[in-house]
Amino acid sequence: MPVQYLQWLLYLQLLLYCAVLKAGKVPSIIVFGDSTVDAGNNDYILTLAKSNFKPYGRDLDGGKPTGRFCNGRLATDFISEAFGLPPLVPAYLDPAYNIQQFASGVCFASAATGYDNATANVLSVIPLWKQLEYFKEYVGKLKSFQGEAKAQETLINALYVMSLGTNDFIENYFTLPDGRSSQFTVPEYEDFLLALSEGFVRDIYQLGARKLDLTGLPPMGCLPLERVTNRAAPGDCNKEYNKVAREFDMKLLGLVHKLNAELDGMEIVYGNVYDLLDDVVRNPASYGFENAVTGCCGTGLFEVSYICNKKTPITCDDANRYVFWDALHPTERMNHLISNYLMNTTLYVFL
Template identity: 65%
Template sequence: MSPNSLPWLLLLQLLLHLAEIAAKVPAIIIFGDSSVDTGNNNYIQTTARSNFKPYGRDFIGGQPTGRFCNGRLATDFISEAFGLPPAVPAYLDPKYGIKDFASGVCFASAGSGFDNTTSDVLSVLTPWKQLEFFKEFSGKLKAYQGEAQAQETLSEALYIISLGTNDFLENYYMVPCGRRSQYTVEEYQDFLIGIAEGFVREIYQLGARKVDLAGILPMGCLPLERATNPMIGACNEMYNKVASDFNGKLQFSIEKLNRELHGIRIVYSDIYQVFLDVVRTPSTYGFEDAESGCCATGIFEMGYFCNTRSVFTCQDANKYVFWDAFHPTERMNRIVADQVMNATLGIFK
């Protein structure tokens, strides 16, 4: 190597290093439902809350935070995997400020869905109200970091959207005179996909360029749906097919948005398959129970029906796929996060 080539080699190494730095995710920004709500519902008028024990018993410090889990959520583990804080703060939690939110912020609301009427069922934050809070946060971020740095943070941040399950289980199938009287299930899927597309276009206009749209899990295998299935104990395969078909339409929509929105990178997180694999062969993943939750009887309970007065609550949640009748345990959330990071989100590291 000639001496003259050394400066060029050093310059190339510097450029590669800068490119690597630029590719890092400086913040996680979350929209969604109880699968990703880290405590926003604690601060609105709703019964959809979990800010009491035994929720949070395995969380950092052993305190309930409003997460519908015994510990951390998948998004908390994803944040940690990107070298960010191990717990993403809820935007409405007064304990946190813009300094905390600059590296991760959650706008999600348990009970929410793409459809506004889903959020109305339990009086929680619609996606559009979550978007309003995001706009407020963006203004605070620009005041804190300065316009240029804030714009870079917003464009390099990873936006995670996790919605859809409640639209079917808490709305379409639970309110017979509502959406079910207006749409076939296929039409309702298309209706929701249209809303999802509109939401992505909105955050794109506000600076989002790295977006993760999570599919919905095999909702027919949730403990509550197993318990209410006429074939008691078996997964409700009709619900699973609805989820699978919706996920297929979501993936098609993602391909379209990636073509149409210049500079964006939208990925799909396959939550469905990882849950199905674990539920079918729980022992392969070290679980003993995939049919009921740890809390109370684990069949019907969640929220206020999952409390410390129940003598049935299990001692070791790590043996269970589900924490309550609807939500996974911290251990299952870690498995989901690891799978998503390896299969999908690793491209952003």
């Protein structure tokens, strides 16, 4: 047998061994959050916050829209694959999947939601408390499917991801004059959201969670929609929004330290997406992008959800050249960069 063939065979065996180790150490990925990680749950509720139509999903296999607010896969899909799990994390409300598929990954996220119930009410989406109820239902199904002991092992070793908070500010606080902004100052609202985040983490801890990525806010003032609605400097990043995101992220990091100290056996990492996205927006060419100001869909300034549709004119040919797919959400390529960044900076501790 040729030496090169033996070397190739050993290499394949090593890859298989590594995949088995990854799958064994993190047997499942469980996702909570908003449109940054919603795999299609909003397809099955009555809301305007949907993306189950073209051109969404055009770069997925077969070009079929799945309800992901992207031209392709989400960061959580890439993270799942990095841990040796399936390349797409299925939406819990999707009837095409059952507990057999959900055992290795499940998404409870809902586009347009936030930590605050009032945020979910704006577009009638799934609030965080309801995502928790779905998770409890899932735990019962998992125990019936795997047995009590095996299910508990899965829940303890699974990677949990929480990605939300942006909508609380740009959809709720800064948009609704008679809402939270009339009740809280910005620092008070940040603390209000952090208390909700802490309560949720403690709830899933009681249900078995031990490995958690708590993702921070991006530079939300640099989202295309926020640039175009920036009255102080139209077309530029909204510095006030970015300042709030930074402040909130620093408080979230403090919460991570607090919960790690107080919850026995819990390991929480802070997903710092702000620094990566901030650098990409400032230096897009360094990352191979040509456009970090507008989205690929239509003019890229305000098109999102139903406004980004197959009849939208001049949608770009190559989304890989764009940081943003629509006016709010990253392209698949940007999501892949986010996944790689998180794997290399924080999530590697769970490998």
